[in-house]
Amino acid sequence: MRTRLKGLLAALALVVSPVMVQAQSATPESVRESFEGRFPGIEAKEVRSTPFPGLFEVQVGMDLLYTNATADYVLQGALIDAKSRRDLTAERLEELSKVSFSSLPLELAVMQVKGDGSRKIAVFEDPNCGYCKRLHQTLKEVDNITVYTFLFPILSPDSTVKARDIWCAKDQAATWRAWMLDGKVPPEAVCDTPVDTVLALGRSLMVQGTPAIIFADGSRVNGALPLDALNQKLAAVKQ
Structure with a gap:
């Protein structure tokens, strides 16, 4: 029995060893080549190793996928650090979505100032976006804020017409209001x-949709936040 067990372990070692060597020798660039070879026409914007040995993070647009060294398997979902209970995928997506607020071309935005205007947000909005209109109802209740609206007509040709008429208004x-x-x-x-x-x-x-709210610290929220959530976010952001 012991001899058979030793034989089985030896056989497993022969199978696992090449896989481990392959994973250890893989680089983000080699994984990118393998991934794009598997999925022609899909660009891997960035590939990074993860804390999980042999597992690589692949960024496609604003989505995160996970794959092995040779891109034989692809996973989509949350990567959780079981020890700390941290959602590594959510943290990474938040990092990727950050924007340098100071680099935004605010001269291309419609500016509205309420109160002392000390708190600042930039918002990408379509004139025909229902959730954007809901956000404006919420902003009526918020004081001491400057809102920079980037007219972002993506829903229909009429959105483009309205964006033009609003931008060209006296x-x-x-x-806009x-x-x-x-x-x-x-x-x-x-x-x-x-x-x-x-x-x-x-x-x-x-x-990829409207409204997209960018806060002064570069963090981003997609969608129309309710009043309490918006006030909490503004209070947490260092201007």
Whole structure:
């Protein structure tokens, strides 16, 4: 019996050893090549090793996948550190979504100031976005804030028209508020707009929906936060 067990362990060692060597010799670049070879047309934006031996993190757009050294298997889901109970995937996604607030081209945004304007957010919004309008109802209850709105028309051709009319209005902020809060259609106006530049900016920041709220510390929240959650977030952010 002992002899048979030794034989089995020896056989397992022969199988496992090449796999372990392969994992140890793999690099992020070699994993990227394997992954993109398995999935032609899908770009692995970044590949990193993880605390789990032989498991690599693959960033595709704003999604995270996990794969082995040769990209034979791919996992999607949360990677949890069982000792600390930390969601490593969520932490990494938060890190990836951060934006340098000071680098945003705020001159391309519609600016609204309430109170002393000391707290700042930037928001990518589509004029026809229902959740954006819900956010504006919430912002009515928030004081001492500056809101920079990047007009980001992605829902329909009418969104592009409204973005143009709002940007070209004599009073951008008032016209924007009147539409988002009261449904007052902006009068037709024509001028050069930064819409194409803002769309390119949003794509570069992986903005995939509206509203996308960027806080002064660079953190991002997708969706219309309720009032309590928005106030808590603003209070936690160092301006």
